[in-house]
Amino acid sequence: MKYEKLDSQLFIHNRNNFMAQMKPSSIAVFNSNDIYPVGADSTMPFEQHRDIFYLSGIDQEESILVLFPDAAKEKHREILFLKETNEHIAVWEGEKYTKEAAFETSGIKTVYWLQDFDKVLFGLMAQAETIYLNKNEHYRAAVETQTREDRFIRDIKEKYPAHAVAKSNPILQRLRAVKHPIELEVMQQACDITNKGFRRVLGFVKPGVTEYNIEAEFLHEFINNRSRGFAYTPIIASGQNANVLHYIENKGECKAGELILLDVGAEYANYKSDMSRTIPVSGKFTDRQKKVYNAVLKVKNEATQLLVPGALWEEYHMEVGKMMTSALIDLKLITKEEVENENPDWPAYKKYFMHGTSHHIGLDTHDYGLLHEPIKPNMVLTVEPGIYIPDEGFGIRLEDDVVVQEQGEPFNLMRDIPIEVEEIEDLMNG
Structure with a gap:
């Protein structure tokens, strides 16, 4: 090992x-x-x-x-x-x-x-x-x-x-x-290795690189830091590929003006990390890309606050759905009328955000945890909203791994991984 x-x-x-x-x-x-x-x-x-x-x-x-x-x-x-x-x-x-x-x-x-x-x-x-x-x-x-x-x-x-x-x-x-303090330390190491990989990629990406080039950069950094490699099959999805939720071919060329959705994580000592970031191939977001990106980031930050002891899984996801509905109305992707007439079994927001927001993570990427029981302190959960817009040629997902606290907001194991638009642009152009 x-x-x-x-x-x-x-x-x-x-x-x-x-x-x-x-x-x-x-x-x-x-x-x-x-x-x-x-x-x-x-x-x-x-x-x-x-x-x-x-x-x-x-x-x-x-x-x-x-x-x-x-x-x-x-x-x-x-x-x-x-x-x-x-x-x-x-x-x-x-x-x-x-x-x-x-x-x-x-x-x-x-x-x-x-x-x-x-x-x-x-x-x-x-x-x-x-x-x-x-x-x-x-x-x-x-x-x-x-x-x-x-x-x-x-x-x-x-x-x-x-x-x-x-x-x-x-x-x-x-x-x-429910994670032991030693487990949380090991998961922090996995997230820190993921951070190193992401920062390496930010300095590497430019128009003309391929998705598999980026995959190789991550793998180099992960193995170089005592990881066995990827915690799960990585998603390196540029342009329209980001609108395929489980795109794993990683074979396309990254073109100027496109976004790349990265869903990758390092494992360490069998424990997993799970990160999603979305970055601009050319090193700078367009105004529209930035607006959608910041909407996803806002939903992620607000959803994180709901992960507290006693919260119930289904109610949590319903609340996140309301947040996303508001964001999509602001982005003019759906209308209030569509929301008023939506099918309760498939709400209007699902057209652009069709997957769940959170899952348990630990020894498995989708770890053990009974979803019908209330959330407890020291559970580790992902938070990963996304907006996918095939008509505009891009999809954005942002994801962190957070530890539920006895009191207060969850502790973000990925707090040091760049996520703000300005920091990502600075690192890509530095």
Whole structure:
């Protein structure tokens, strides 16, 4: 891993919180992700399953975490199972966790090799009444690939049909949504790396560069700062491409007079950042572009103020819709009559702002968080309004990542990333 090792106190804290919500005489099992094949002997780069990382800090394939707070032996209340390393693996694949390194990373004292898993689990299951199984229930999840967790769930139900089954996901949805101070520090690092990438790009962009040139500039800066790279597939959308919400081809030429919508973010230590900025190819906004840009910025700033403890997701988005409606009337993009006669299921503002304003962010770009429950302090959310005008050949989106505070306005993790028109123009022409 390129990143600096995180403090094991984070993972100890996370496990304690999870175990405090488990039923009596219950056991919970968490599996690492597979390494997914591409073709021949090629594979995709390994990314650890977010939940086992959240609870242990272990960032390696073929790893299993077992939590059993009521185990008869204290040493079996937290157990890691890891792939046993040897000289051959060290030569061909590189260093793997030793038992000592796994303890230093996770704070878990009992570490077994993976070959002992079935035997140890059999003994523990004889003491347990319930097993927590870990299924992805995120509201955006649409998984077609069978995962390591899927195979484990299938096998465990077959081997232990007399045990009750519980879901770990609702517990994790609530726990992961509220960030620990160490998590906030790591997310700040991800945002700071994103800031460096954006400033690099501001000095690079000019008419004639391509979207993929800009993508390469970001990636250079991210990797140079110990990031694995992009937190998600980047959007570098110039001109009319900005009106395609999930444009990821990044193949076009950036032409004089156009705007470029940048939706990019660095990851750091598996934590994500998510930034959107819109900049002028020629280094200066036209009067119309500036007017629309400042309208989006005003909505972003006002929407941010609404992210306070107790706020409800649906009500928040309805309020942002009212803000955007007012902005679009001022820009003469919609009329008051259109608003009065709008379809409540698809309000008039949706013609120019058709996506949501905020989502949870953390170990995933669209992170865990139950949307039907009130917002809590130390949740981290994006704020990303946009106005997309195909008839005028541009789209503008602005996005920051903010931390909900106990009192007062949210804390902006992207406060140092340029966003005002004048600062962007100065940096592009400096």
